[in-house]
Amino acid sequence: MFDFDSFYHDDIKTATGHWKGFPEYNFIGGHNDASMVPVDALRASADRVMTEHGQRLATYNLGDGPLGLRSLREFIGGALAVRADMPTDPDNILLVSGSLQALDLVNETLLRSGDIVIMEESTYGGVISRFQHLDVDIIGIRVGAAGMDLAHLEEQLEALKAQGKRARYIYTIPTIHNPTGTIMPTENRQRLLALASRYNVPIFEDDCYADLIFDEARPPTIRSLDDSGRVIYCGSFSKTVAPALRVGYLIADWPFLSRATSYKTDAGSGALEQLILADFCPKSFDTHVEKLNKHLQTKCDVICEALDKNFGTTAQYHRPKGGIFIWVTLDKSIDILKLTDEAAKQGVAINAGPEWSLGAEAAYQMRLCFGYPEEAEIKQGVAKLAEICQHHFGLPKQISNK
Amino acid sequence: MFDFDSFYHDDIKTATGHWKGFPEYNFIGGHNDASMVPVDALRASADRVMTEHGQRLATYNLGDGPLGLRSLREFIGGALAVRADMPTDPDNILLVSGSLQALDLVNETLLRSGDIVIMEESTYGGVISRFQHLDVDIIGIRVGAAGMDLAHLEEQLEALKAQGKRARYIYTIPTIHNPTGTIMPTENRQRLLALASRYNVPIFEDDCYADLIFDEARPPTIRSLDDSGRVIYCGSFSKTVAPALRVGYLIADWPFLSRATSYKTDAGSGALEQLILADFCPKSFDTHVEKLNKHLQTKCDVICEALDKNFGTTAQYHRPKGGIFIWVTLDKSIDILKLTDEAAKQGVAINAGPEWSLGAEAAYQMRLCFGYPEEAEIKQGVAKLAEICQHHFGLPKQISNK
Numbered sequence: 137m138f139d140f141d142s143f144y145h146d147d148i149k150t151a152t153g154h155w156k157g158f159p160e161y162n163f164i165g166g167h168n169d170a171s172m173v174p175v176d177a178l179r180a181s182a183d184r185v186m187t188e189h190g191q192r193l194a195t196y197n198l199g200d201g202p203l204g205l206r207s208l209r210e211f212i213g214g215a216l217a218v219r220a221d222m223p224t225d226p227d228n229i230l231l232v233s234g235s236l237q238a239l240d241l242v243n244e245t246l247l248r249s250g251d252i253v254i255m256e257e258s259t260y261g262g263v264i265s266r267f268q269h270l271d272v273d274i275i276g277i278r279v280g281a282a283g284m285d286l287a288h289l290e291e292q293l294e295a296l297k298a299q300g301k302r303a304r305y306i307y308t309i310p311t312i313h314n315p316t317g318t319i320m321p322t323e324n325r326q327r328l329l330a331l332a333s334r335y336n337v338p339i340f341e342d343d344c345y346a347d348l349i350f351d352e353a354r355p356p357t358i359r360s361l362d363d364s365g366r367v368i369y370c371g372s373f374s375k376t377v378a379p380a381l382r383v384g385y386l387i388a389d390w391p392f393l394s395r396a397t398s399y400k401t402d403a404g405s406g407a408l409e410q411l412i413l414a415d416f417c418p419k420s421f422d423t424h425v426e427k428l429n430k431h432l433q434t435k436c437d438v439i440c441e442a443l444d445k446n447f448g449t450t451a452q453y454h455r456p457k458g459g460i461f462i463w464v465t466l467d468k469s470i471d472i473l474k475l476t477d478e479a480a481k482q483g484v485a486i487n488a489g490p491e492w493s494l495g496a497e498a499a500y501q502m503r504l505c506f507g508y509p510e511e512a513e514i515k516q517g518v519a520k521l522a523e524i525c526q527h528h529f530g531l532p533k534q535i536s537n538k
Numbered sequence: 539m540f541d542f543d544s545f546y547h548d549d550i551k552t553a554t555g556h557w558k559g560f561p562e563y564n565f566i567g568g569h570n571d572a573s574m575v576p577v578d579a580l581r582a583s584a585d586r587v588m589t590e591h592g593q594r595l596a597t598y599n600l601g602d603g604p605l606g607l608r609s610l611r612e613f614i615g616g617a618l619a620v621r622a623d624m625p626t627d628p629d630n631i632l633l634v635s636g637s638l639q640a641l642d643l644v645n646e647t648l649l650r651s652g653d654i655v656i657m658e659e660s661t662y663g664g665v666i667s668r669f670q671h672l673d674v675d676i677i678g679i680r681v682g683a684a685g686m687d688l689a690h691l692e693e694q695l696e697a698l699k700a701q702g703k704r705a706r707y708i709y710t711i712p713t714i715h716n717p718t719g720t721i722m723p724t725e726n727r728q729r730l731l732a733l734a735s736r737y738n739v740p741i742f743e744d745d746c747y748a749d750l751i752f753d754e755a756r757p758p759t760i761r762s763l764d765d766s767g768r769v770i771y772c773g774s775f776s777k778t779v780a781p782a783l784r785v786g787y788l789i790a791d792w793p794f795l796s797r798a799t800s801y802k803t804d805a806g807s808g809a810l811e812q813l814i815l816a817d818f819c820p821k822s823f824d825t826h827v828e829k830l831n832k833h834l835q836t837k838c839d840v841i842c843e844a845l846d847k848n849f850g851t852t853a854q855y856h857r858p859k860g861g862i863f864i865w866v867t868l869d870k871s872i873d874i875l876k877l878t879d880e881a882a883k884q885g886v887a888i889n890a891g892p893e894w895s896l897g898a899e900a901a902y903q904m905r906l907c908f909g910y911p912e913e914a915e916i917k918q919g920v921a922k923l924a925e926i927c928q929h930h931f932g933l934p935k936q937i938s939n940k
Contacts, residue, residue, distance in 0.1 A: 138740070140794045143707075144648070151793075155604065155605065166598065166805075168597075170596040170597070173593050175588060175593060182581070182584040186584055192572070192782070194575050195570075198782055200557070248547050248549075380597060380808075394554045397554040398554045401642075401664070402635060402639060404784065406635070406783070406807075406808035408783060409808050
């Protein structure tokens with residue numbers, strides 16, 4: 137047999153394993169609730185757009201150029217005006233294959249090996265792994281109930297300046313922060329902008345979960361509070377309409393967007409999905425998201441109750457303000473990597489803290505996603521996790537109603 | 539205004555320009571004939587899959603794991619058995635967002651700056667620009683009526699060996715070579731494999747256009763003639779069903795495929811498009827492709843006639859054996875870069891030779907795509923191009939029926 141091994145470089149990634157299907161209790165991944173996919177409305181949209189625009193599929197990018205379907209960009213610009221106080225010119229919106237492609241394009245445009253980036257020390261695991269793959273130096277900023285700790289940020293910016301160094305950008309998830317589920321208040325957004333201005337750093341605002349707020353009003357985006365063009369912004373339909381529809385958007389003033397667009401060399405993102413969303417969203421996005429949020433809030437209540445009941449004081453958390461995940465700090469004595477392994481063996485999949493955080497506490501933290509499992513599965517899965525934890529670490533001492 | 543310029547590295551790409559719409563006569567890009575999109579069948583498939591599988595869109599990758607929708611992989615495996623003598627295990631097929639992503643994954647897996655790759659000296663422009671972006675050394679092999687010139691390949695492999703160097707892979711488009719439209723005969727495929735074996739090099743077989751053969755029988759794939767696992771293979775539905783559907787496939791034995799899959803960090807390719815193709819293809823792929831090929835062959839005849847009539851002996855070409863493009867060698871005195879510029883100003887878009895070839899002749903060669911423009915547009919566009927050429931270079935001397 138031909139041996140590829142000698143053709144790989146030293147930095148080759150670990151091979152992907154054979155797919156074994158989902159675990160029984162699946163608390164990982166950004167999957168959503170199957171019952172919440174707006175199937176009927178999407179089917180009706182698919183039917184309409186195939187009738188009206190089917191022949192346009194013969195043309196890369198549907199003939200609307202590299203930014204993608206214009207009517208969808210117009211919807212996004214209008215929706216952001218209403219929902220996030222950010223009216224946006226469709227010519228400053230690039231449609232991408234999910235927000236992950238937005239991240240990749242920004243990184244390809246700005247980052248090279250050895251560069252410095254700043255981020256919340258707990259953040260989306262896909263961002264951490266990307267930064268590591270790109271061999272950039274990461275500065276992690278503490279996260280509290282109001283999101284990024286701006287005093288810590290200022291300290292770090294000052295320290296960089298003193299060393300004659302600078303960060304290429306500050307990455308932040310200000311609204312439904314992943315994994316902590318917090319929202320950065322408007323005054324903090326203004327202070328963050330002031331710091332970015334004083335130290336001359338761009339900001340990359342990842343607003344993927346911003347439509348999934350349970351109770352509070354959505355604050356204005358950081359980008360909307362800035363008039364200098366410093367803020368790059370991304371959002372996604374994966375979290376609201378359906379994860380397997382790969383449509384997100386990158387927003388920036390044209391000087392930057394025109395650079396990032398030149399790194400999008402994939403001949404366009406999926407056109408049918410763009411067409412369907414452009415038909416579905418003006419009619420149904422708002423009512424759909426409202427319904428989805430109520431459903432997710434119920435599930436959030438279920439997982440909080442399950443954690444309280446099964447883990448008691450062994451598990452601490454801030455109730456998420458929206459989204460599909462909860463960030464849990466266990467007792468210091470619990471080795472989360474071992475717990476993650478043992479739980480996986482028994483069909484309970486969780487994200488170990490270190491995947492989602494560079495902080496010292498990550499060693500006993502975990503992220504649990506509650507969007508995908510059904511309510512009964514949430515209850516059973518958390519109970520099972522508590523049992524496994526008790527078996528290996530002696531905590532929680534008591535599991536109520538057991 | 540915030541100035542991003544000081545945040546870019548020296549290798550920053552040129553910015554993308556504002557979209558100005560398609561030119562009047564569009565002979566570039568892999569677009570297809572709008573009338574040939576199987577709209578009704580795709581709409582019926584969309585309706586069925588939304589009904590049967592809509593809820594699965596809540597799950598990244600539809601729950602079928604990182605390789606993508608299993609039923610579509612099964613279709614591909616079966617179709618390749620029938621159409622290209624290459625039965626393929628669905629577990630050796632990775633669904634990707636168009637064959638361009640397949641190229642990127644193979645490159646990320648195998649290539650680093652300074653590596654050597656071998657390719658036909660005329661080849662797909664997107665491959666040349668990728669290799670250049672990756673800063674790899676390209677060895678171009680001459681292309682004749684039978685595709686890659688294997689004597690020249692052997693010479694180059696021997697020269698590398700003598701220098702103690704080796705290529706990371708040989709990239710080839712053996713069936714409907716882009717841009718020359720040739721097909722590598724089966725005996726040459728066997729000889730290519732023997733050379734790759736003797737010099738211990740992997741082969742990357744890009745078979746994107748292989749379904750679009752006009753008259754001849756499709757030869758077995760190079761991969762089907764190999765039993766060592768040396769050959770990586772890719773194909774696409776963009777050229778057959780619709781370009782704006784971004785679904786392609788990367789095929790390799792698991793040791794390599796599992797490595798390449800780990801570089802696919804986009805949370806899956808578009809799921810709805812996979813579902814629709816998995817429904818459409820078993821019913822309609824063969825009949826659709828047969829109809830499409832007849833239509834493309836007619837257009838090919840039209841462009842050949844238009845070239846003969848308007849350019850006479852100033853334009854030389856081999857009639858393409860399939861596909862959507864023709865590779866034209868003009869008189870040596872014609873500066874193709876200047877002609878391309880002047881034609882663009884007058885609404886005629888063509889690919890200048892140097893975009894598609896490293897060969898010395900590229901300076902007076904061009905690629906014309908005939909899939910997208912209608913027959914009347916082909917005739918008018920080629921006539922206009924001849925006029926522009928005559929105006930600037932004095933050739934063709936006479937344009938018949940003018």
